[in-house]
Amino acid sequence: MTTNNVLKMRSATKDDSNWLQEIMEKEWGGLPLVIRGKKYYPHSLEGIIAENDKGIAGFLFYEIQNHDCEIIVFEVFDKFKGAGTLMLDKLKETAKNKNCKRIYLMTTNDNLDAFRFYQRRGFNICGIHIDSVKVSRKIKPTIGMVGDHGIPVRDEIDLEFLL
Ligand SMILES: CC(C)(COP(=O)(O)OP(=O)(O)OC[C@H]1O[C@@H](n2cnc3c(N)ncnc32)[C@H](O)[C@@H]1OP(=O)(O)O)[C@@H](O)C(=O)NCCC(=O)NCCS
Secondary structure (H helix, E strand, O other), rough: OOOOOOEEEEEOOHHHHHHHHHHHHHOOOOOOEEEEOOEOOHHHHHHEEEOOOEEEEEEEEEEEEEOOOEEEEEEEOOOOOHHHHHHHHHHHHHHOOOOOOEEEEEEEEHHHHHHHHHHHHOOEEEEEEOOOOHHHHHOOOOOOOHHHOOEEEEOOEEEEEEO
């Protein structure tokens, strides 16, 4: 794997709202993001933004509650070149500094790339919610029926990393 050695990371600010809104509309079915029936708006969360000489390279928004750090949305534009690993390492450091004991996230059953990414970086599956996407889809009808690799989007699966 080649790591992107020109990658710079910074905290998200209000100035990130515009491009973020555009990406949410274009690639995430608009806002809010919905995780097991709960609505999230990334621009009101804490976030890590990665930039390189071409501009924004990736974003990771998270929420900390009761020593738990939940990844709400995480995307790298030029994938599989090491940026995601650097960003996740930054989050691990940030969460530890904020006294978190755990990082966790939900992804859907079709996201095989994410299962590979997280499990190879120390995350374990800690919850499976069978057919729960239909609850989220009631709140957000733009959640697709068919996801990555042509797999029906159906279940919400939790992964955790103990700090
Ligand atoms: C998941 C994601 C954030 C990871 O970022 P990334 O920059 O692509 O990740 P890295 O380059 O640091 O790591 C690559 C790893 O991805 C995994 N991977 C999954 N599918 C892969 C593929 N087709 N080719 C290469 N690596 C792949 C591997 O585990 C690889 O690590 P390895 O070299 O140790 O095997 C990014 O792929 C992404 O934006 N995915 C779409 C959105 C998403 O699913 N977000 C996560 C859910 S919250």
